[in-house]
Amino acid sequence: MPRRSAKSLTRQAKQARAKTTVNVIVDAAAQVLIREGYAGATTNRIAERAGVSVGSVYQYFDDKDAVFARLIDREIEAVVSIFSAGTGIPEESLMSALRRLLTVAVETWSYGPQLYRQLEHVPDDALRRRVTEAKTLLAGFIRSLLETHRAELRVRDLDVATFVVINASTGLSTNATTEMYGEPLVETTVELLERYLIA
Amino acid sequence: MPRRSAKSLTRQAKQARAKTTVNVIVDAAAQVLIREGYAGATTNRIAERAGVSVGSVYQYFDDKDAVFARLIDREIEAVVSIFSAGTGIPEESLMSALRRLLTVAVETWSYGPQLYRQLEHVPDDALRRRVTEAKTLLAGFIRSLLETHRAELRVRDLDVATFVVINASTGLSTNATTEMYGEPLVETTVELLERYLIA
DNA sequence: CAGAATTGTGAAAACTACCTCATATTACGG
DNA sequence: CCGTAATATGAGGTAGTTTTCACAATTCTG
Known part of the structure; x- marks a missing residue:
């Protein structure tokens, strides 16, 4: 049945x-x-x-979790729209693009990293899957960005590079404090990534 | 009264x-x-x-939270013992020390960073304070390690450096996959940190 | 403006989880 | 080995949360 x-x-x-x-x-x-x-x-x-x-x-x-599901959809859509907008500019350098994306992400992320951390702990499988899907989508964007700038890259393995970009960025931003936020956070992250990816 | x-x-x-x-x-x-x-x-x-x-x-x-309190105490003790053991070796280079700490952490940390993140969300003020204390302790270890190798460092602000070391490391390790784990993870992390801290 | 459709209400039913306690089982000392 | 202390059990009381539903209020339509 x-x-x-x-x-x-x-x-x-x-x-x-x-x-x-x-x-x-x-x-x-x-x-x-x-x-x-x-x-x-x-x-x-x-x-x-x-x-x-x-x-x-x-x-x-x-039910209760449906409210959080809607919230997640809203957040995912926000992130996706940020990164879709990032594909338009041609001739932009890799680090310039990353800086722009990070800046917009930090600014737009309506409720900041706190919400993101809490959402990851909502005990519902469907929701967790959605978060994972969003991460995969995000990884795709980053990977294609890295691919178009392959010539500038020091790192060979694009999968490893994508892994580092995403998780180092989120690692810094999700633990950002009130002191270390906004522009300083973005600059620190860009510095970290630039020295790893290029040079 | x-x-x-x-x-x-x-x-x-x-x-x-x-x-x-x-x-x-x-x-x-x-x-x-x-x-x-x-x-x-x-x-x-x-x-x-x-x-x-x-x-x-x-x-x-x-009560229920007392169980988690005991768990937190155990984890804190484990982390402290790992990082205390790291202070013994003299004349060790910064990156060598970091590599060793990361390796031991990845191998020994019984339940990994996943547990650590969950513990942060236990809704009990006393427990949250303990987690915060543990973080501070960890930051202290890293900071003093960086301080003894200040000469080698490219980055001036030790607080920022500590922030990056801790959160980039945890960012990578919390999202480590089955493919990207163990030694490759440690090496990637070391590479990321070395290029940021030194050179 | 009347009647229908939509939206909003909040007391209470249904449900769930923490914690207790009377009782059973196991280990130890003499 | 027997009595006593220590350890283990799990059904059920209690407190708090989710969800429902009969009804009230508002908005739309002709």
Whole structure:
């Protein structure tokens, strides 16, 4: 017997008012998640923070984790759009491109690395898979960027280079403090990567 | 009215059997924490994984978080012993020392950085403070190592250098795949750090 | 502006996890 | 070996969270 995916009983937001409510809830979820962690991010607290009743959350989301799924989608889309925009400029040097991408990423990343760290700890397989997919997508972008600048590269193995670029960057940015953030963070990261990739 | 700290009602392990049980429980806690995250690390699951009943957990631990506290203490001690051992060798070059520390860390760190990250998200203030203390301790070791080799260093700001060494290393190792692990990982990390710190 | 569709509410049912405790089993000392 | 202390058990009480649902309020449509 083929398992049929249960039809979602939640409504589709049709009026502008409802769409606002959905966004307010997702924003509230992000904020509560950062402040309280997953364990403290209860539906009631999210609703309270959003200024709506618990029931409204369940008007648009199947369950609690669906709210976080929506949040993840939003974040992924933001990252993807950043890196898609990066493909346009021709004749741009590798390090210039990396600096630009990192700068935009740091600036745009709406809730910063804190949210990202918390999202990785949401205990839902589907969500974790989405995060992994996003990482793969990101790796593809970086790899093709490195490929177009292969001539400048010191490192031979593009897979290793991609691995280093992504994980050194995220390693620095996810642990960024309030002191070490913004431009200094980007410059430090660029310096680290440049000395490894080129020269 | 001064708040008196409640006397612990848990027993002290007196027989060898009991000490084994305690260790089995702490190990199980680490494994479940890595697999399921804090939210999924229920007392029953930990007990099941340990092959004991829930009651046994409460024979030796005041509450759930006390298990994680013990785990944190064990991990901190492991890290401290690794890095203390690193202070002994004189006339060792900076990169040689870093390579050795990374190698031992990768080999010895019983549950790897995954556990470390999960422990950071345990929602208990006392525990979080302990994790922060451990980080500070680690940063201290790295910083003093860098300081003794200041002459070799290209980077001026030791705080920035320490930040980079710690977070680039953990960034690479936390995302290490099965292909990219062990010696290749260590060598890549060393290469990345050497080009940043020296030359 | 009436009636329908959509959106919003919050008390309470259903569920889950932590922790207790009365009891059983195992190990130790004399 | 027997009594006592130590260790182990697991069903169930309690507290807190998720989810539902009957109903209220708002917005849209003709």
